[in-house]
Amino acid sequence: MTDKNITKTKKLLIPFFTAGFPALDSTTGIIESFDEAGVDYIEIGLAHSDALADGPVIQKASHQALLNGINTSKLFEQISKIKVKNSKLILFSYYNPLLAYGLEKLVRDWKAAGGSAILVPDLPYEESEELLSLCSSVGLKLIFLIAPTSTEERIKKIAEISEEFIYLVSVTGVTGARDKVSENLGTIIQKIKSFNPEIKVVIGFGISGAEQALAATSQGADGVVIGSAIVKLLEQKGGVQEATDLLLEIKKSLL
Amino acid sequence: MNQMNSQIINKLDNQIKGRFGKFGGQFVPETLMPALAELELAFDSAIQDPLFIAELNDLSKNYIGRPTPLYYAKRMSQFFGKGKILLKREDLNHTGAHKINNAIGQALLAKKLGKKKIIAETGAGQHGVATATACALLDLDCTIYMGAKDVERQQPNVFRMKILGAKVHPVTNGEQTLKEATSEAIRAWVTNVDDTHYILGTASGPHPFPLIVREFQSVIGIESREQCLSDYGKLPEYVLACIGGGSNAIGIFHPFKDDLSVKLIGVEAGGLGINTEKHASTLTKGKPGILHGTMSYLLQDDFGRIQEAHSISAGMDYPGVGPEHSFLKDTGRAEYYPITDQQALEGFKLLASHEGIIAALESSHAIGYLFDLMPKTKADDLVMINLSGRGDKDIPILSQYLNI
Numbered sequence: 001m002t003d004k005n006i007t008k009t010k011k012l013l014i015p016f017f018t019a020g021f022p023a024l025d026s027t028t029g030i031i032e033s034f035d036e037a038g039v040d041y042i043e044i045g046l047a048h049s050d051a052l053a054d055g056p057v058i059q060k061a062s063h064q065a066l067l068n069g070i071n072t073s074k075l076f077e078q079i080s081k082i083k084v085k086n087s088k089l090i091l092f093s094y095y096n097p098l099l100a101y102g103l104e105k106l107v108r109d110w111k112a113a114g115g116s117a118i119l120v121p122d123l124p125y126e127e128s129e130e131l132l133s134l135c136s137s138v139g140l141k142l143i144f145l146i147a148p149t150s151t152e153e154r155i156k157k158i159a160e161i162s163e164e165f166i167y168l169v170s171v172t173g174v175t176g177a178r179d180k181v182s183e184n185l186g187t188i189i190q191k192i193k194s195f196n197p198e199i200k201v202v203i204g205f206g207i208s209g210a211e212q213a214l215a216a217t218s219q220g221a222d223g224v225v226i227g228s229a230i231v232k233l234l235e236q237k238g239g240v241q242e243a244t245d246l247l248l249e250i251k252k253s254l255l
Numbered sequence: 256m257n258q259m260n261s262q263i264i265n266k267l268d269n270q271i272k273g274r275f276g277k278f279g280g281q282f283v284p285e286t287l288m289p290a291l292a293e294l295e296l297a298f299d300s301a302i303q304d305p306l307f308i309a310e311l312n313d314l315s316k317n318y319i320g321r322p323t324p325l326y327y328a329k330r331m332s333q334f335f336g337k338g339k340i341l342l343k344r345e346d347l348n349h350t351g352a353h354k355i356n357n358a359i360g361q362a363l364l365a366k367k368l369g370k371k372k373i374i375a376e377t378g379a380g381q382h383g384v385a386t387a388t389a390c391a392l393l394d395l396d397c398t399i400y401m402g403a404k405d406v407e408r409q410q411p412n413v414f415r416m417k418i419l420g421a422k423v424h425p426v427t428n429g430e431q432t433l434k435e436a437t438s439e440a441i442r443a444w445v446t447n448v449d450d451t452h453y454i455l456g457t458a459s460g461p462h463p464f465p466l467i468v469r470e471f472q473s474v475i476g477i478e479s480r481e482q483c484l485s486d487y488g489k490l491p492e493y494v495l496a497c498i499g500g501g502s503n504a505i506g507i508f509h510p511f512k513d514d515l516s517v518k519l520i521g522v523e524a525g526g527l528g529i530n531t532e533k534h535a536s537t538l539t540k541g542k543p544g545i546l547h548g549t550m551s552y553l554l555q556d557d558f559g560r561i562q563e564a565h566s567i568s569a570g571m572d573y574p575g576v577g578p579e580h581s582f583l584k585d586t587g588r589a590e591y592y593p594i595t596d597q598q599a600l601e602g603f604k605l606l607a608s609h610e611g612i613i614a615a616l617e618s619s620h621a622i623g624y625l626f627d628l629m630p631k632t633k634a635d636d637l638v639m640i641n642l643s644g645r646g647d648k649d650i651p652i653l654s655q656y657l658n659i
Contacts, residue, residue: 049429049561050434050547052441052445053445072559096545096546097558100555100557101558124284127280127282147286169284169286
């Protein structure tokens with residue numbers, strides 16, 4: 001899968017965007033451009049009417065994407081037309097749209113469309129058994145989140161069942177750019193690694209530029225997720241290029 | 256890999272938290288999970304703590320005004336010609352509805368948790384007023400999330416909350432009503448969970464909220480069951496309650512759940528009719544899914560997006576329902592029927608003209624169901640109705656519908 005001509009950074013770079021935004025057919029162009037830039041994973045947000053973990057920027061994009069007519073079937077159809085060269089694709093969706101689609105059909109169709117993983121922000125590990133085993137059965141990974149409020153007991157359980165990487169939420173709050181990256185992330189990262197030395201930890205929520213990305217990785221993170229900052233750029237004309245430039249800049253700073 | 260996952264999953268907590276059959280659960284961002292666990296612990300210890308119970312009982316009696324009467328509505332019963340209609344008068348509670356039972360209980364719980372800030376959602380404003388009241392009483396900082404559209408159409412309640420010292424935060428997302436207000440309150444809780452307790456107003460949301468709300472509202476059923484036995488020497492044949500999220504209904508149903516001779520009937524908002532798109536009959540027309548942290552029946556489209564509900568009563572204008580009601584429906588222990596806006600108005604008028612009681616539009620749905628039920632009753636059947644709130648708050652909307 002990996003194109004050897006493109007240098008991979010040591011740290012994982014993971015953009016998030018909302019599918020079907022700003023226009024219904026924006027999805028493919030965005031993925032192709034990010035893939036070309038050599039990001040490691042692309043988180044593809046499936047818009048939901050009641051996104052409990054999202055701040056104003058992604059809520060607004062979700063609302064527009066729904067008006068544009070995005071839905072699970074449409075998204076899979078768009079994705080299946082793309083051949084990614086460098087990046088793995090992660091489906092970011094709240095649980096109810098996945099349940100409505102049917103979990104068995106979902107993992108099959110997402111795998112067939114070229115997906116690698118699924119991340120469900122309102123599915124804590126206690127509720128994850130069914131989706132986790134279905135993901136395993138088709139070779140998809142289920143990505144779990146850890147928050148600054150997570151207890152040691154929870155960190156241990158999540159670290160033990162996680163594969164690929166853990167998404168560490170950098171702030172107690174919803175998605176959206178913040179001025180500063182919290183300074184006690186290093187302790188949580190160490191705890192996670194003490195329970196699962198193999199697992200990578202990426203930091204998201206509130207990371208919007210190179211400076212914060214560096215602040216995150218200097219605390220031991222294996223990578224960063226850039227969400228709201230990307231979505232904000234994509235809204236503008238020529239936004240795909242600007243968002244890609246931002247990613248290249250962050251990538252450079254993480255080298 | 257498969258094997259590893261399944262082995263590890265087997266090692267996970269086997270306890271299924273807060274489930275009612277397949278319904279309930281905790282579908283929330285990880286950030287909230289520790290707070291829910293903390294809340295569960297505090298709640299479990301509170302309801303076994305004699306001091307907590309004593310304080311709750313004292314406030315129930317001397318502040319809320321409990322026990323509320325179980326009133327025999329004689330003229331309304333005579334109108335139907337058979338059966339005895341008994342009204343559990345939750346409308347006589349301080350602040351005018353059953354919501355205060357839960358608000359006081361959870362505000363005491365917040366104090367026990369050491370949390371000084373309270374947030375809550377509200378639709379019509381009844382739960383907002385009840386929460387603002389409890390916060391004024393117990394010296395807690397209070398912010399109420401309310402859809403901007405509801406802020407507009409429920410001005411008197413907004414003003415009441417402000418008089419009581421609460422901040423009212425208008426929510427401008429989506430349809431700007433209760434669903435969005437609840438989503439925004441949950442987001443606010445995610446952000447401020449360290450020092451804030453969320454007083455959820457209905458028997459829904461992630462575990463342990465459905466249990467907490469049921470516990471604090473069960474006083475309705477416990478009292479009315481005792482009152483019925485002592486005044487009439489038997490249990491009622493029917494217990495009726497209106498149901499939006501389902502807190503007043505679970506409050507009166509739960510203490511009767513093992514009395515299998517008692518038929519439990521929940522009355523949903525049928526809006527303009529359940530074959531239109533303008534209704535809130537979640538249990539009659541919905542499908543199981545997840546909203547606001549719980550698995551329950553939901554009004555949703557084929558792709559799992561939540562649909563808007565409609566009802567003449569803002570308190571029932573919600574596309575979800577408490578998970579225990581979904582369980583009671585599927586197991587057949589309770590039955591749920593829709594009553595349209597128009598039928599609710601007929602019920603409202605009947606109660607006002609025959610008993611001199613101005614009921615909330617929510618409660619009027621339960622009264623409206625009597626037109627279907629009473630012809631099927633036997634002469635000495637007891638039909639108990641939870642009259643969950645009074646109708647003063649509905650005067651502006653009623654003036655648009657009633658030709659007086």
